[in-house]
């Protein structure tokens with residue numbers, strides 16, 4: 661256990677944790693998903709497959725980060741998806757590759773899942789109706805995950821890709837200010853949508869995005885203060901005392 665998460669297994673030194681809230685939401689989700697199938701067990705398969713795709717996406721981030729010389733701590737799965745705790749080196753290119761590799765996994769899965777769907781549709785047998793529904797759901801889930809993650813709203817992958825691209829021209833601080841500012845605006849817009857549609861999911865997501873974008877904004881401010889401090893000589897800087905000590 662670690663912060664309410666259970667350690668499931670580890671791959672190449674990367675530990676995978678499952679947050680306890682996952683089980684609570686899984687119970688609700690599986691019940692509603694199962695209605696789409698003639699045999700409700702497919703609802704369980706679909707929910708597990710959703711998180712298998714999430715896990716592959718997170719491993720994309722983790723292995724890419726490691727390839728840049730960065731550190732990978734762990735992957736935590738929770739009801740809103742997954743979080744890979746990665747620390748790529750502070751270079752724009754390393755950040756860009758570590759972030760882009762996650763959605764790239766979904767890009768690779770896109771034609772593979774489509775091929776399976778087409779193959780099953782060609783069989784067109786009553787026996788395979790649940791399998792066909794399952795395959796169609798996975799194709800849709802992967803596509804939605806790809807599009808959603810590419811929204812340019814920090815801290816979503818799209819927002820972090822935007823930040824890395826801006827970093828090449830504007831440096832680490834200004835790029836983070838702009839990306840987290842766009843993320844804050846997007847989170848507020850999603851919050852208004854959540855209130856308008858009375859959507860609990862959109863509300864939770866908007867709260868998560870808002871807090872993370874605000875943390876990004878705050879981090880940029882701290883970096884700027886640190887930079888200013890580093891540029892000004894400290895009061896006990898030996899260079900300041902040099903003339904007097906030479907006397």
Ligand SMILES: [Zn+2]
Nearest residue numbers: 762763809817
């Ligand atoms: Zn991602």
